[in-house]
Amino acid sequence: MYRNKFKKKKVFIITGASRGIGRALSAELARSDSTLFLIARNKIMLEKVIEEIGQNTCAKSILFDLRKTKQLEKIVEDIFMQVDFKEIESITLINNAGIISPITLAGGFKLEDAVDNLKVNCIVPIILSDIFIRKTKDFKGKKIILNISSDAAKTPKEGLSLYCSSKSAVEMFSQCVSREQSRYKYGVTIYTFSPGAVDTHMFSELTKKAKEDLPNVDSYVLLSNSGSLKHPRKVAKEINRFIREKLDT
């Protein structure tokens, strides 16, 4: 199965690639010198993304529920077995997958939903980063981790306390690891990127909530109706520019 190892120069691992920002970003990163490993649960949507990317880029879909955190190490191992590290110049992990639910005030959480939120938004990017750092220790090319963050990491929002705090934790994690890794000659560089308000499934979930769960729901509806939400493709271009700049320096 792994006999034909991918030998393109830039490798990207993107979580949450089946829709929204991750989907647009996968299409944006697709170049003839790139290899993409795309992770999400929805098979049909991921296949569409691969189709969209076309034939010029190596793109492989990995159907996986990130909440299965015990299997994360194996997922990364499987990916790395397909990468010929002698042939590539960079490897980039983009922790993009995220969930906004449960959208409700503290006091009304269901344990399972709260755990899912913290897992997908916080534990997964942290553990994937940890595995990535460990398993690329001997690789001397560029190593980048980009954690997709949010203004919510810095601005308290009623009804979104889990989302805000999970994003906030990843911001601080990224800052700590950035300092740690700067001690090494061949360390990983880790960044966060806040895309602003984007017209995706995630944002539409906000507009459907009741005031008792999301007291400021009107402001989200207003924002959505005003036409000022960013298109995922625009954000994907911004992220692509950001990453390419880091890869080229």
Ligand SMILES: NC(=O)c1ccc[n+]([C@@H]2O[C@H](COP(=O)([O-])OP(=O)(O)OC[C@H]3O[C@@H](n4cnc5c(N)ncnc54)[C@H](OP(=O)(O)O)[C@@H]3O)[C@@H](O)[C@H]2O)c1
């Ligand atoms: N939209 C905004 O306004 C906005 C603003 C700031 C930050 N962000 C951040 O941007 C990132 C992308 O958000 P988006 O707006 O593009 O959201 P989205 O359209 O809802 O897409 C979320 C992606 O995450 C994947 N995902 C969710 N749970 C998963 C799981 N358990 N296992 C594997 N994949 C999972 C989904 O794929 P499957 O369902 O196929 O698994 C999907 O591809 C998130 O980190 C979000 O916090 C978004």
